[in-house]
Amino acid sequence: MGAPHPTPAAARPKLRATALSRSFGRGRTAVDALGPLDLSIAPGEFLCVVGPSGCGKSTLLRIAAGLLRPSGGELEIRAGSPRPAAMIFQDYGIHEWKTVLANVRFGLDIRRLPRREADRRAREWLRRLGLAECADAYPATLSGGMRQRVAIARALAVEPEILLMDEPFAALDAQLRTILQDELLELTQTLRTTTLFITHSLEEAIVLGDRVVVMSARPGRIIAERRSPFPRPRTGDIRSAPEFAALERELWRLLRDEVRGPAVAR
Template sequence: MNDRIVRVEGVERVFTGRRSAVHALGPIDLEIERGQFVAIVGPSGCGKSTLLRIIAGLDAPSAGEIVIARKQPTGPLCSMVFQDYGIFPWKTVLANVRLPLDIAHVRRAEANATAREWLVRTGVEGFAAAYPHTLSGGMRQRVALARAFVAHPEMLLMDEPFAALDAQLRLVLQQELLRVWEAHRRTILFVTHSIDEALLLADRVIVMSGRPGRILDDIEVPFPRPRSRDARATAEFGALEERIWNLLKGTVEADEPARVSA
């Protein structure tokens, strides 16, 4: 029997304004197994981030339900990592990473030791006393990753975490994320616009349609782990990339006349 952590059943999200309603998402049916790395790709505005927020409990569905099977009733359920880092500018790197442990009332000495351990694992150990404004974008995202992992949440929800980085740094942090994930195997839901990134990182790629976002395909990624950038050079990688692009291209082209007429 599968060890399922998330079940999404008939979830929809409608945003209602004074004059009109926007059907942004759904219906969506989706199951995520514990320890899986699942990437979600789709055109802009298809509800990828909305789905992530609903799973995190930051937004409520207009219809349907989310069922979470927790293993740690007293521990943290999930951490989120955003494109804009989400770290606090008035706190040092160490204090930012330690924050989930402070919220959990972990003793300061123990919390500092655990936070410093994650600074080492994410390559920012030399910046514990620094403030975010002194760091590069890549370093700030490393801090955000360390903070996400530090309290050992059951799930990590990542919303385009590398989108704002340059291509070279993005490759470096992809490999860092793979290294940390393969060591700890926390469930990850990872929203991205990059098909290449989704195939490199994930066990499954969920392909979503244009608004209202629905699931077009659920693709098992066949490349073995530990996974490296060498997977990109295979014919199978290219074929999967083409398959996903054709799905996305079709939904973007179908949506284009509506955009123009609007």
């Protein structure tokens, strides 16, 4: 399968959560949604988080993105820029009234990159995601898979230090989901962007991740983690390996009781 990349485990963490927690509401009606939990992600590591619905996976991601404040503890990102993270949502999060090119260029426009350079970089990412011929189209004319490629291109065009992905392929059919998993695998192995990836799919987590973290039912805490037995670079062909099936079964055993539990989705 090729020689592995240098393990990221020994590097100083790019992201570190310490006793992190989040509650919603006040007083006796308060709902403990997350934690406390401790978590670290090394530079260049692709970390996948799995857990039952309502366990706080998306809450964790939104705290990392700066969209929510923690109720307790802290989350620290070691970054060299004021906007180190880019986020990709399940519902694409692209603007229907903008062309594909304008959507991909959006983050670069916010950062006031000169228009010529922003267009060049946006078109390059459209080319890499197979969307070059769609630059002047509007999102309504695109399939779900193409819309998600636009969202990925927009996130990567700003060259983020950390990529935050909240179940980005959950709304796609199984065949398209597999194709986009393989495309993302190839991209992230080339870029080595530090990635925090939320998913319900154990298969997806094993294909993409250097490490898989399993969360409990709400309030979400880390109950286990497993490091991938597959060295990088790798391809989606690992899905047929006996080790893949064994790891998927092990993760499901860890997760099964949490999924059956009385967690209420939030």
